[in-house]
Amino acid sequence: MSAVTLSATPVLTTERLVLRAPVAADWPAFLAFTRDDRSRFVRAAEMDDEKAWRGFGHVIGHWVLRGYGMFTITAKGDDRALGMAGPWFPAAWPEPEIGWSIWHAGAEGKGYAFEAASAVRDWAREALGWTRFVSYIDRENARSEALARRLGCTPDAAAPTPGTDDVRAWRHPEGGAA
Template sequence: MKPALVNTPVLNTERLVLRAPLPQDWHAFADFLASDRSRFIGGPKDRTDAWRAFGHVIGMWVLRGFGSFVFTSKGDDTALGMTGPWYPEGWPERELGWTVWTPAAEGKGYAFEAAKAARDHAFRDLGWDTAVSYIDGGNTRSIALAERLGAVCDPAAATPDHDDDDVPCLVYRHPKPEGQG
């Protein structure tokens, strides 16, 4: 028997389902982390390091009671990417993060739709009063998504400590969604 995360929320948007990670998501996650597509989040990584990272994703749910959602198209449970609240030990602030795992999911607005739902969940259901996104300065697509979500660059905000200090980390601060305080 494989244990699964239980009692985790499921969010639905017009086109997507956001759910907790499942064992069958492992291969898509590992393939993403092995590819150059993961370069803005510390990749590429071999399968051993990807395994540890996937454990980190699941552990966030267990230790914090929230975490990143895997997003899928409605009617197709194939993992397209991940988004959600993120706050590992040592992070200066609570983060809203996102990744798109497959090129086929790019350019369709899925990341925006999923990240917006996850952001609303963090503010509405988790009671967050602020959230940031830590973004590699070279990741123009992620910067564009943060700005589309209404986030603004906050140069005074602290950044997480990383092994690779020569990569600039930008901090984008998200506004509270309308109607939430």
């Protein structure tokens, strides 16, 4: 039988990156990230490989269920998964968010997350018509907070958070695509 893929998903290109739909081949990179202490701000407290698998299944399934989801971040000319970024809205989320994570330590510190998050935010505004949305960020995740500030976000104390007070909602600037 033919492979089952997310075949109708867009591919976004930025100066240095290609953002594409997640594929089965991204699983080892995702798993390595969930095993790494660097993922502590974006994963369940009691993580194991089985939960990571189910979590990655959800990352893929979210696309089918919502029509949008996390793009895998790759560098131009190299299809290896470096992280993910995209519009994200699981059930029980108070409102839609733009999420991001850099899986590979070697991909940090290059501005990739900013470049990717900017591109997926533009896409969410243009293609999905999003105007009002947040990013949920752990209060101790200083690097992600710094990125949110670069994206023009400000903390929104009035916005509910998804089930935990460990995170704050960072409100993105409202309006259409930049």
